[in-house]
Amino acid sequence: MLNIANPTNFLKLASWLVPVFAVLTAVLLGVGLYLSFLAPADYQQGETVKIMYLHVPAAWLSMFIYGVMCSAALGTLVWRHPLADAAQKAAAPLGAGFTFICLATGSLWGKPMWGTWWVWDARLTSVLVLFLIYLGLIALWQAIEDPGRAARAAAVLTLVGAVNIPIIKFSVDWWNTLHQPASVFRLGGPTIAASLLWPLLVMALAFTFLFLTLHLMAIRNEIYRRRLRRLSILAASAGETDLSNTMMEPAR
């Protein structure tokens, strides 16, 4: 049984898994985009509703990636696993990226409908706060030099965030109903008919494989980065000259 917990074994696994996932991603993206363009236009919003096929899967991914980070965080704190550290660190920018795609597509979707580039509706705002949490995690990673310590701090923050995110969602929904009682348009659009569901699912799957591909690649890079760091430290130690001959013998 291959022990992928060992970084070397992981690298071997990644070397064939990444191309496979990449191909799957390309295929799924192709099929998904094709289906999206084929899908019927919305009677109210016209063709622009198809941005939903990017926006909604991106939202799902931003939550899914946070879940992946939580599992990795547990791996770091409970099992002290170096691969969990790398998985955490690699996932954070990807999570931020998908969250950003969700926000950007939400903005693009809203412009034709409301004439503004941004609107503070409940879901977009919740996603914005999630984006800020991702940015905070990235900032924490960058602030701590020692990778082990950074991983543990980020793990604690990730788990604290996990507890908070449902509370934030609840409070943003509350806030939204307070301030926009007359809001009719939910950015989710009208209830989605079954025929429109297939492109959505395919795109979601495509995004998932895109994430997995990028994630594996990023973990691989992180492993290389750590090895480089270790080698640099060893090189520094090897360069030390031995001064022990000049020291006094301890007194007895």
Next chain:
Amino acid sequence: MSAARSPLRALFQREWRIGRRVGGTGSMGVVFFLILVSIIPFAVGPDLVLLARIGPALLWIAALLATLLGLDRLFQGDDDDGSLDLLLMSETPLEAVVFVKCLVHWLLTGVPLVVAAPVFSVMLGLEPKAIFGVTISLLAGTPALTLIGAIGAALTVGFGRGGLLLAILILPLCVPVLIFGVSAAQAASGGTVPFMTPFVILSALSLAALALAPFAAALALRQARI
């Protein structure tokens, strides 16, 4: 002075004394609060009607920032002089240590803000019911701000730019407290929302923070040592 009878009492006494003797602990927060409240009209205009409408929100944001920007000192002093190591090696659980430090921080930073709020509310033209709403919502919500902020303080102990990083990490987590705090403050003046609903939720958030934040902060402190 008599000898403290229990470790937590001794810790409270020590934190209190340090807080009171180091110049400006409580007053800096209040002064910052005042400065924020004062510069708002320069940006927004002196129209008291407008200021009264956004007043509760401004006061809450100012209180939030005033609390957060002093929190990076919560554990830094003890980390610098080795006290944190020794506290880790004492019989007292680290969670209890965090709680006592948060309690003193709230008493010395949060409570002065609550006391100052009515005065600053007048500057923003709030009517009595709104003043009451702001004050009581700050009273119920500032403990949550201190406690959640303590998690950030624990995560950023040992950094030079701790204050800024702390704010980046903690502000998103404080959004619920801000939402319900302002909502309660505004609901006190009337309107469609009954005051008790957001106020009870706000209090619940503070209690939840009381239950969970010491554990998260202690975990973060421990993980930083290993």
Next chain:
Amino acid sequence: MRLAATDLTLERGGRLIFSHLSFSLEGGEALAVTGANGAGKSSLLRALAGLLTPASGRIELLPKTDTPRPEAIHYLGHTDALKGVLTLTENLAFWSAMLAIKPGIKTIDEILRRFGLQTVKDLPAAYLSAGQRRRAALARLLLAPRPLWLLDEPLTALDLASQALLKDVMREHLGGGGLIVAATHAGLGLPAHELKIGAAA
């Protein structure tokens, strides 16, 4: 009482400090840890204190009791753990309460007298000289009885008289069955086993 370290490997920031280190120490014995600067003496002490987790290996204080190992240890690092705005007495009273169950101001006064600090006991610690602060940190060792003392460069920053005082205090501790592990450049001035760190590359 016995301190046993088995097969210790310690890493810090990705750097291997030492590996497969083993030693044991009986009650009444002292261990002087020597080595070049940065060799890992302080890290070893912190690992023994429970402030650092070794990458592998075991540290045990035998016989095992319910007390976690860190609570049976006095750790003296490079810093003094004194708050400048509190008086010396307030500082020591605080640590007395944190480290032991029953402090007594009388006991603190006696300890301060022994360390020659009775004249400054009501001054804020910020006004003390470096030597006085160091002696105050040492005074903490006597506030509560704990069997294992981990001392990081204890004789540094002390004048000869204070060093003699510290050696007396250490001898008493060892005489009572206590254990001492000290990181030192210049030896302890007491009979001690020696552990050299960083000798092999």
